[in-house]
Amino acid sequence: xxxxxxxxxxxxxxxxxxxxxxxxxxxxxxxxxxxxxxxxxxxxxxxxxxxxxxxxxxxxxxxxxxxxxxxxxxxxxxxxxxxxxxxxxxxxxxxxxxxxxxxxxxxxxxxxxxxxxxxxxxxxxxxxxxxxxxxxxxxxxxxxxxxxxxxxxxxxxxxxxxxxxxxxxxxxxxxxxxxxxxxxxxxxxxxxxxxxxxxxxxxxxxxxxxxxxxxx
Numbered sequence: 001x002x003x004x005x006x007x008x009x010x011x012x013x014x015x016x017x018x019x020x021x022x023x024x025x026x027x028x029x030x031x032x033x034x035x036x037x038x039x040x041x042x043x044x045x046x047x048x049x050x051x052x053x054x055x056x057x058x059x060x061x062x063x064x065x066x067x068x069x070x071x072x073x074x075x076x077x078x079x080x081x082x083x084x085x086x087x088x089x090x091x092x093x094x095x096x097x098x099x100x101x102x103x104x105x106x107x108x109x110x111x112x113x114x115x116x117x118x119x120x121x122x123x124x125x126x127x128x129x130x131x132x133x134x135x136x137x138x139x140x141x142x143x144x145x146x147x148x149x150x151x152x153x154x155x156x157x158x159x160x161x162x163x164x165x166x167x168x169x170x171x172x173x174x175x176x177x178x179x180x181x182x183x184x185x186x187x188x189x190x191x192x193x194x195x196x197x198x199x200x201x202x203x204x205x206x207x208x209x210x211x212x213x214x215x216x
Contacts, residue, residue: 003216005099005167007178008145009106009164010118011046012186014094017084020077021046021187025057028072032065034058046166046187047109049139081114082121085183089205094127097212103153106131107145107172107213108146108161129153144176161199161216163208170196185207 006187012018022042029036037057045053061069098104098190104127108115119125130152132145150160162173165186171192173180175191182198184190185205195202199215202208 001101001216003102003159003161003179004213005103005105005150005153005160007105007107007149007160007162008094008215009047009162009166009169009186010106010110010115012181012188013163013169014090014124015084015086015118015122018043018119018187020080020084024073024076024080027038027076028069029058029074030067034061034069047140047164047166049109049134052139053109059062081117084118084121086122086124087205089209091122091124093205093209093212094124096209097216098127102216103155104128105149106154107140107149107164107169108132109134109139111135124130128157140168141175143172143176146172146176150176150178165193167192167196170198181208181211 009019013116019094022039026036035058042057044210045057046197050070054061054069079087094104106128110133112135115131132148132150137148146162150156157177162169162178162180166188167184170180170182182193182200182201184193184201184203190201200211202211
C-alpha cells in the first residue's frame with residue numbers, strides 16, 4: 001500500500017451533483033434579480049468556500065447580500081438533495097478500498113450539515129473515518145483541510161493522496177505537499193486540470209478504481 005490515507009472530494013467526485021449545484025446557483029440569482037452566471041462560471045466555484053464562491057459567481061455582489069443568495073440557493077438545493085445519485089461504481093470502489101486497508105476521509109466545500117445529510121442519504125457514512133468541511137476550517141484552496149486530516153489520522157504527505165474534480169482540490173493538495181489525482185467527469189474540464197500536474201486525470205469512476213487498485 002503506497003497511500004494509507006485517501007482523501008476524497010465529495011461533489012463531482014463521488015456524487016453526481018455538479019449539474020444540480022450549477023442549476024441552484026443560477027436559480028438563486030434569477031430569483032433575486034441578480035446577474036445569472038453561465039454554466040462555466042457557476043461550475044468553477046464548486047468546492048470553494050462561501051465568500052470566494054459568491055464573489056466569483058456574482059461579481060460585484062455586496063457582502064451584505066450574500067445571506068439572501070445563500071438562503072435561496074439552499075432552498076433550491078434542499079428540494080433536490082435527496083435525489084442526487086452517487087456516480088455509478090463509487091460505492092463499490094470505496095468499499096473495496098476500505099477492505100484493502102486504506103483509511104478514507106472527505107475534504108469538501110459543503111457545510112458540516114450538508115455533508116451529514118449527503119452521507120445519510122447515500123449510506124456511505126460507515127466507510128469514512130473522518131472529514132473536513134468548509135465551515136470547520138479555511139476552505140479550499142487553502143491546505144488546512146488536508147493538514148488537519150493528516151494530523152488527526154497520523155498520516156504524512158508521502159502516504160496521503162487527494163482525489164478531486166476541481167482545480168481547487170489540486171491547489172489545496174499542492175499547498176499541503178500532498179500528491180493528487182484528478183477526475184474530469186465532475187465540475188472542471190480535463191484541460192483545466194492537467195496543467196496542474198496531477199498524478200493522473202481520469203475520465204470515469206471505473207478508470208479511477210483501476211488506477212487506485214494499481215497505484216494506491
